Amino acid sequence: xxxxxxxxxxxxxxxxxxxxxxxxxxxxxxxxxxxxxxxxxxxxxxxxxxxxxxxxxxxxxxxxxxxxxxxxxxxxxxxxxxxxxxxxxxxxxxxxxxxxxxxxxxxxxxxxxxxxxxxxxxxxxxxxxxxxxxxxxxxxxxxxxxxxxxxxxxxxxxxxxxxxxxxx
Numbered sequence: 001x002x003x004x005x006x007x008x009x010x011x012x013x014x015x016x017x018x019x020x021x022x023x024x025x026x027x028x029x030x031x032x033x034x035x036x037x038x039x040x041x042x043x044x045x046x047x048x049x050x051x052x053x054x055x056x057x058x059x060x061x062x063x064x065x066x067x068x069x070x071x072x073x074x075x076x077x078x079x080x081x082x083x084x085x086x087x088x089x090x091x092x093x094x095x096x097x098x099x100x101x102x103x104x105x106x107x108x109x110x111x112x113x114x115x116x117x118x119x120x121x122x123x124x125x126x127x128x129x130x131x132x133x134x135x136x137x138x139x140x141x142x143x144x145x146x147x148x149x150x151x152x153x154x155x156x157x158x159x160x161x162x163x164x165x166x167x168x
Contacts, residue, residue, distance in 0.1 A: 008045055020060075024038045071167065095110065097111055
């Protein structure tokens with residue numbers, strides 16, 4: 001059974017990663033607590049600013065409308081971290097990375113990277129798991145779906161990426 005903050009973090013991650021609403025009973029079973037504890041935890045998460053809403057079918061994220069753009073990139077492994085920092089430093093979120101490979105076809109990873117901390121965590125996971133280079137796998141193209149609060153922010157991100165040579 002998870003305690004306090006740890007449980008609320010798990011609840012938030014579970015709701016955030018769901019495509020459809022998840023019931024309080026389901027969350028309660030997953031966390032090993034009563035449904036009433038889940039209701040209280042949801043209230044605390046909302047008070048902290050998490051955009052969780054209740055529906056008749058369960059809890060979902062209240063995703064704000066945002067601008068989104070899929071960009072073709074030409075970075076390499078040595079500057080991938082800087083490219084990701086550029087996106088998040090200018091107000092963007094890397095929603096997914098799409099790799100096109102003649103061997104593997106199209107591979108898509110939902111990464112949801114929205115801060116330098118998340119970039120560092122992502123790079124650390126790649127290193128710890130001795131993942132093959134994205135360059136070696138993506139022999140055709142690498143795309144990122146980037147989200148931002150509006151299209152002006154996306155335009156700025158695209159301009160800076162182009163200036164740094166990360167756009168094709």
